[in-house]
Structure formats: structure tokens, C-alpha cells
Amino acid sequence: MPILLGGVLYFWWGQYMLLGGHIAGRNLLPGAVVTVVGLVDLRWFMPTPRG
Known part of the structure; x- marks a missing residue:
């Protein structure tokens, strides 16, 4: 769950910075x-490589 929150914060911040x-x-x-x-x-949908 913290990773998802971190992802949301990262993409929110990125949009904010790119849009000035x-x-x-x-x-x-x-x-x-x-x-x-x-x-x-x-x-979840992409297969993982097996090897």
C-alpha cells in the first residue's frame, strides 16, 4: 500500500511540475x-518471464 501511495504522489508531483x-x-x-x-x-496482466 505505501508503494501505491508513493506512486500517486510521484505522478501527482510530476504533473504539477511539468505544468508549472x-x-x-x-x-x-x-x-x-x-x-x-x-x-x-x-x-497484473503482463506475463512474467520464466527462465
């Missing part, structure tokens, strides 16, 4: 959450 603070941080939170959920889904 022109958009309120509260409005960027849904995008950060969706990004982390999408990455978790990719990790």
Missing part, C-alpha cells in the same frame, strides 16, 4: 490515481 503549477494540484490527483491503477493493471 498553472493547474491546481487538487485537479491533478485523479490523473495520478488513474496512472497508478493503469500501471498496476499492466503489471
